[in-house]
Amino acid sequence: MARFEIVFLGQVQPGVPEQEARARIGQLFQVAGEQLETLFSGRRIVIKQGLDEAAAAKYRAAIERAGALCSVELMEPVEPAAPAAAESEPAPEQRQPVAVPAANTHSGKVIPRDEYMAAFADVDAPDFEIAPLGADMQDDYQQQPPLPIDLSALSLAPVGSDMGELKRDLPEVVPDTDHLKLQDD
Template sequence: MARFEIVFQGQVQPGTPEDQARARIGQLFQVAGEQLDMLFSGRRIVIKQGLDEAAAAKYRTAIERAGALCSIELMEPAEAVPASALAPAAEPAPTPITSGKAAGKLVPRDEYMAAFADVEAPDFDIAPLGADLQDDYEAPAPLPIDLSALSLAPVGSDMGELKRDLPEVVPNTDHLKLQDD
């Protein structure tokens, strides 16, 4: 079965103000700030991949209704991708700006990311709900510091600096005169 991906390059429909389209797309994909700027940067961004033709058409309709333009492109067949990974999700992902994986290799989303195409990264799974992600905690070993020479001051003691009895210095002002103009 053919699979499609939704590609967005920050183009708005003719006659639609860009700020209005940006606001609607941000609301549609629940993004703002830098993520919204990245969507409208003009670079090729895959919004969603692994869709059948009907689901891809629904995405296109929603994006066009928001005032933007996108394209539906046929994905290259990937033999090693399990069928569960290609099944469309019930709702769009909250962070749509991702690059996909096909056959265990990173598929670059643009020329910048193409530099990382040959990086071998582990395929991590998502931990189940409520799982403890922290490694086992080991208490640190106490440091060998001798504190026997230190003592505590009694309650209510003045812990401030001792006041020194310094003689008062009065500056010599004999050479100063007041003059009326």
């Protein structure tokens, strides 16, 4: 199944004032200040990835309604790197960090797509697995023994009762409206 990503370069549509587009994009993505400046820095920023075609079209439409331009790009599948032989391994000072996809290994590393994502190449994320279809996601709970509390002196009030609230007879107060007058214009 084809997967798409939404790429934003900080461009606004022709005829739309840049400040207006910035404000709408900030409101759309709920960002402001430095985060909004990063979005409009002109760098290639992936807003969302792993979308199907319909979801990608919805993102594009929302961004275009806000007055900005974006592109929907097809994500390329990443092939896992073949393991190297142990005798051809370079010395530790000559090694370059290699990012591998989290789906193919248990390292949790990601492959950077661009300069922005390269900052996340060395992130060691936990390796969460997806539960099989139909699995029970709720933790098992141990049955707790009932507490030794004597509730025999308590009872339930009948339906519609006022729970024993005492009604107070307060005099009805009618506001004085003698000083008010109607006036025709």
